[in-house]
Amino acid sequence: MRVRQDIEQRAQRQAAIGAVYATLDRLERKGLVTSQLGEATPARGGRAKRFFSITASGVEALQDYRTTLQRMGALLPRSPTTR
Amino acid sequence: MFRLGGIYVALVATTLLIVGGLTLQSARNEAASQINAQMLALSRSFQYRVGDLASSQVASGQDVTTTIVSETVNFLENIPTSSGQIVYVSLKNGSSTFSPKANTSATASLERLVGNSGRRWLTVHPRRGDSMRVLRVPFQASDGSVRGTLTIGMPQSTLDIGLLKSLALGSGIALALAILIGLAWIRRVVASIQSLSSRIEPIRLERDPTASHARNLSPTHNHDLPPMLAEKLILLCTPPSQAQPLIGDLREEFSRFMLPQYGGRFARLWYWKQAFSSMPPLLQWRLTRFLYLGWLLDSVSRWLKGG
Numbered sequence: 122m123r124v125r126q127d128i129e130q131r132a133q134r135q136a137a138i139g140a141v142y143a144t145l146d147r148l149e150r151k152g153l154v155t156s157q158l159g160e161a162t163p164a165r166g167g168r169a170k171r172f173f174s175i176t177a178s179g180v181e182a183l184q185d186y187r188t189t190l191q192r193m194g195a196l197l198p199r200s201p202t203t204r
Numbered sequence: 205m206f207r208l209g210g211i212y213v214a215l216v217a218t219t220l221l222i223v224g225g226l227t228l229q230s231a232r233n234e235a236a237s238q239i240n241a242q243m244l245a246l247s248r249s250f251q252y253r254v255g256d257l258a259s260s261q262v263a264s265g266q267d268v269t270t271t272i273v274s275e276t277v278n279f280l281e282n283i284p285t286s287s288g289q290i291v292y293v294s295l296k297n298g299s300s301t302f303s304p305k306a307n308t309s310a311t312a313s314l315e316r317l318v319g320n321s322g323r324r325w326l327t328v329h330p331r332r333g334d335s336m337r338v339l340r341v342p343f344q345a346s347d348g349s350v351r352g353t354l355t356i357g358m359p360q361s362t363l364d365i366g367l368l369k370s371l372a373l374g375s376g377i378a379l380a381l382a383i384l385i386g387l388a389w390i391r392r393v394v395a396s397i398q399s400l401s402s403r404i405e406p407i408r409l410e411r412d413p414t415a416s417h418a419r420n421l422s423p424t425h426n427h428d429l430p431p432m433l434a435e436k437l438i439l440l441c442t443p444p445s446q447a448q449p450l451i452g453d454l455r456e457e458f459s460r461f462m463l464p465q466y467g468g469r470f471a472r473l474w475y476w477k478q479a480f481s482s483m484p485p486l487l488q489w490r491l492t493r494f495l496y497l498g499w500l501l502d503s504v505s506r507w508l509k510g511g
Contacts, residue, residue, distance in 0.1 A: 125453070139441070139482025142450050143489035146443075158449065164459055168452030 153179035216382045224375045243339040243356045295352035430458045434479035441486035
């Protein structure tokens with residue numbers, strides 16, 4: 122839930138819960154994140170919560186991605202300054 | 205599971221029994237027609253060879269009865285008879301001749317038919333031994349006068365036992381295969397149903413006011429719960445290992461944020477929206493996991509990167 126809400130707040134776009142879980146599962150299979158089940162709570166209808174945490178290789182992949190994004194962003198023209 | 209398996213086994217066994225019975229009956233009819241044709245051919249051969257020879261010898265002045273008897277014996281000694289086949293010739297003067305290979309039980313049954321001038325085709329059931337197909341043909345001399353009766357008998361047991369053995373073997377193998385395949389299939393289907401039931405059961409218990417679990421899980425009313433159909437839809441599309449956390453997340457957000465903030469109607473609409481918008485990625489996720497496409501794509505990309 123928290124992951125999805127974070128995505129929605131930061132990206133200012135809606136994200137379906139199914140798409141978030143599918144992506145997290147793919148990242149987990151690649152070894153970029155790990156997950157573990159928590160305890161079941163009444164508010165969740167007796168269902169356990171899954172906690173995700175980023176791995177070292179996940180952090181590295183994220184940094185690589187950010188560097189690439191910055192390089193690509195440098196090619197974009199600067200926004201015109203107001204006079 | 206066991207009840208379903210038992211019903212399946214009973215159905216397969218009954219079907220095989222019916223099919224086997226029909227096949228046996230059809231095979232018996234076919235065999236009977238072959239036996240009839242064989243016996244008819246033998247009777248024609250007898251009429252042709254013995255009748256003509258007797259006529260030619262009578263014309264040369266020999267005694268007709270003596271000639272017929274000697275030619276009959278000669279015919280019976282030389283014809284190739286099948287296993288258990290009996291040829292019995294009785295003449296009007298009381299003399300009779302059996303083929304050399306005839307056994308006493310069968311000949312006794314045939315002897316009882318001598319005085320019977322009724323049906324041409326008969327099926328004899330002796331007190332001991334197997335049933336026998338019998339053909340009785342009046343034996344005529346060349347002048348058209350009836351000189352006696354030719355009786356041909358052939359036991360049906362040998363053919364039936366062979367057919368029964370083949371059918372029993374085939375049916376047994378088919379039955380064993382059908383049971384193995386069917387039980388494996390039933391086990392798989394039942395396991396799927398049980399898996400789905402175990403995932404749906406908490407939802408049902410939660411909504412059932414008589415269930416004791418419901419009070420422990422949530423104190424809310426039914427109209428404050430998310431739509432059950434939408435939950436089932438998500439459960440159907442989600443891989444089983446991930447279904448419970450996903451539904452739990454939706455439930456928590458529904459009850460903690462959406463319901464108090466926007467009310468029941470909007471919260472339920474929001475839940476339906478989540479269900480519908482989650483279906484395409486969930487189905488794709490499930491399909492990918494099923495086909496191991498993710499593993500394949502990862503391997504290919506690693507290979508391309510040289511890793």
